Amino acid sequence: KVSTVEKRWTLNDFDIGKPLGRGKFGHVYLAREKKSNHIVALKVLFKSQLKQSQVEHQLRREVEIQSHLRHPNILRLYGYFYDQTRVYLILEYAAKGELYKELQKCKYFSERRAATYIASLARALIYLHGKHVIHRDIKPENLLIGVQGELKIADFGWSVHTFNRRRTMCGTLDYLPPEMVESVEHDASVDIWSLGILCYEFLYGVPPFEAKEHSDTYRRIIKVDLKFPPKPLVASAAKDLISQMLVKESSRRLPLHKLLEHPWIVQNADPSG
Ligand SMILES: Nc1ncnc2c1ncn2[C@@H]1O[C@H](COP(=O)(O)OP(=O)(O)OP(=O)(O)O)[C@@H](O)[C@H]1O
Numbered sequence: 232k233v234s235t236v237e238k239r240w241t242l243n244d245f246d247i248g249k250p251l252g253r254g255k256f257g258h259v260y261l262a263r264e265k266k267s268n269h270i271v272a273l274k275v276l277f278k279s280q281l282k283q284s285q286v287e288h289q290l291r292r293e294v295e296i297q298s299h300l301r302h303p304n305i306l307r308l309y310g311y312f313y314d315q316t317r318v319y320l321i322l323e324y325a326a327k328g329e330l331y332k333e334l335q336k337c338k339y340f341s342e343r344r345a346a347t348y349i350a351s352l353a354r355a356l357i358y359l360h361g362k363h364v365i366h367r368d369i370k371p372e373n374l375l376i377g378v379q380g381e382l383k384i385a386d387f388g389w390s391v392h393t394f395n396r397r398r399t400m401c402g403t404l405d406y407l408p409p410e411m412v413e414s415v416e417h418d419a420s421v422d423i424w425s426l427g428i429l430c431y432e433f434l435y436g437v438p439p440f441e442a443k444e445h446s447d448t449y450r451r452i453i454k455v456d457l458k459f460p461p462k463p464l465v466a467s468a469a470k471d472l473i474s475q476m477l478v479k480e481s482s483r484r485l486p487l488h489k490l491l492e493h494p495w496i497v498q499n500a501d502p503s504g
């Protein structure tokens with residue numbers, strides 16, 4: 232069993248295996264922790280590139296947030312260490328890889344598979360929001376698949392701790408810099424919207440507001456120009472759920488615990504998730 236974050240890890244603690252993929256800032260390798268024989272994914276990030284892109288604070292925040300999370304549908308971050316030139320993240324290994332590749336292969340998912348994924352993501356988001364964390368970047372590229380086929384939310388690079396409302400409600404906003412005011416603006420309901428987009432994409436194979444130009448996608452989003460194609464045939468209960476999540480007024484989006492009671496989820500999601 233891989234111990235907690237307190238231990239000081241070094242590269243010598245691991246045997247490095249095959250590359251699992253390439254990210255923006257470096258590679259991810261299969262690795263085995265020598266003492267426990269525990270298989271992990273070792274994400275190697277180059278400090279030079281992190282500095283260049285000015286994402287050091289984002290990475291520290293990602294590590295700080297993800298290392299404290301414990302949920303079956305959230306990818307574990309066991310620890311990190313760094314040397315002269317690189318930062319290493321010790322991550323749970325998701326044996327069945329990326330969800331978006333699975334979606335490309337199947338074109339779209341069955342209602343049972345889609346509902347099971349959406350229910351497990353809703354449970355993970357309920358857990359996250361309960362800890363005042365919003366992910367803000369829920370999309371197929373950031374979802375990995377565990378050895379039992381279960382979904383794992385990864386990439387907390389864009390996640391943030393939301394301020395408790397007392398601090399922002401009574402404290403004047405006047406002195407808060409844009410980036411703090413901006414994060415006060417959007418709350419956990421941004422993840423409900425993204426989950427609605429995902430649900431649509433799982434069932435139709437494309438996201439609802441896709442367009443050739445970014446400007447067109449932007450226009451369709453702010454208009455909530457939601458259309459359901461005739462093919463593939465999708466149950467009206469699923470369309471009803473999606474329509475309750477893709478609501479412009481963020482406070483009127485279907486709360487996550489209500490999503491888990493929605494007929495389409497109750498009838499189609501596999502309880503084990
Ligand atoms: N824990 C893991 N288990 C299995 N494969 C992984 C894991 N983490 C990453 N990978 C593989 O490595 C690839 C790159 O990883 P990742 O997406 O985390 O890098 P990144 O794109 O730089 O990160 P970000 O998406 O935050 O920019 C992934 O697309 C995936 O194929």
Ligand SMILES: O=C(O)c1cc(-c2cccc(F)c2)nc2ccccc12
Pocket residue numbers: 278279281282287290291294311313318
């Ligand atoms: O040389 C450092 O002290 C250093 C540490 C860290 C770091 C420290 C904790 C957690 C984490 F994810 C990253 N990130 C960096 C990124 C670029 C350049 C240097 C560093």
Ligand SMILES: [Mg+2]
Pocket residue numbers: 254255372386
């Ligand atoms: Mg990535």
